[in-house]
């Protein structure tokens with residue numbers, strides 16, 4: 153057993169993260185926006201779905217493997233990109249290692265704290281995620297850097313609407329971890345000695361920079377400096393998405409699709425995959441849970457592109473529900489971040505093991521031998537559950 157100890161559910165990982173992390177870092181992971189309607193619905197919607205299990209004639213062996221964006225993965229769960237800093241000194245490298253150890257793919261945010269070269273070296277199944285920020289030349293340079301590092305797919309996230317208020321208060325995060333900031337945040341750090349010790353052992357303080365957004369080998373911009381440039385960048389059109397997809401040439405995902413009309417436009421832009429997602433409820437509050445929007449999108453474009461889902465996945469049975477409604481795989485956000493905070497690489501592996509165990513139990517109960525056999529008939533779906541968005545044109 154690792155020194156941090158095994159945990160049995162994602163809820164326990166979250167409790168440990170809350171105990172271990174300074175308040176401002178923990179609240180940056182919880183995130184959510186405005187009233188938190190979307191963030192709450194993301195998990196509540198899974199609880200509305202039930203199962204219709206069998207009692208005998210069950211399958212002794214269950215296969216959880218699949219493929220996504222050309223990558224063979226051992227379970228239909230992979231890492232969603234999160235631009236978040238200071239959770240653990242090994243950050244996204246630990247996450248990438250854990251995903252590799254469990255046979256699945258990693259997605260790295262361009263706002264992440266570790267360089268793509270280190271992350272792709274830790275997991276050869278790394279997808280690089282970009283926002284539409286900076287000029288076309290800068291976008292291409294960033295993308296080519298990721299390709300040279302070994303990234304095997306590109307994810308473009310374009311659902312961000314710069315919503316930043318939260319009724320429960322936003323964390324106060326310094327621009328840079330300089331002496332002034334360290335003194336200001338010292339009480340938080342002292343209250344969380346194990347977190348402080350983890351960083352102290354590396355001889356570094358969290359540097360709060362975005363190394364994947366540096367230009368021409370220059371210094372990494374600060375997280376907020378990079379955010380400022382993004383806010384000033386003209387917003388992408390569908391032609392821009394198609395252009396970037398052309399530039400990349402390989403497997404390409406558009407993340408954040410919630411409507412059937414947008415899913416169709418994404419197909420027209422030549423994408424390989426879409427993620428039905430509301431950015432973990434961190435975006436336009438009042439957007440329903442992606443699991444509600446999934447069935448209509450699968451009906452419309454499921455035969456043409458790979459449809460994955462992210463938002464609200466906390467257990468293996470959530471994964472099975474998403475697959476039964478037509479997702480090819482799901483991506484994890486907060487669940488692995490809490491695992492990372494609770495136990496570094498081991499904690500992320502623990503979360504992936506929880507997912508695998510839960511998927512296997514649900515498959516057993518439902519009488520299936522493979523994740524590919526799941527269908528809506530396995531579920532109890534209350535009337536009015538679906539939200540068919542953007543069906544009119």
Ligand SMILES: Cc1cc2nc3c(=O)[nH]c(=O)nc-3n(C[C@H](O)[C@H](O)[C@H](O)COP(=O)(O)O)c2cc1C
Pocket residue numbers: 180181182183194232233234235236261262263264281309407429430431432433434462463464465483484485486487
């Ligand atoms: C702290 C935090 C930071 C995030 N940063 C990014 C990001 O940089 N790029 C991105 O595409 N999505 C980002 N997301 C969204 C996640 O990729 C994912 O869509 C979401 O977390 C899924 O919901 P879940 O947390 O309920 O699993 C972030 C989410 C969180 C919680």
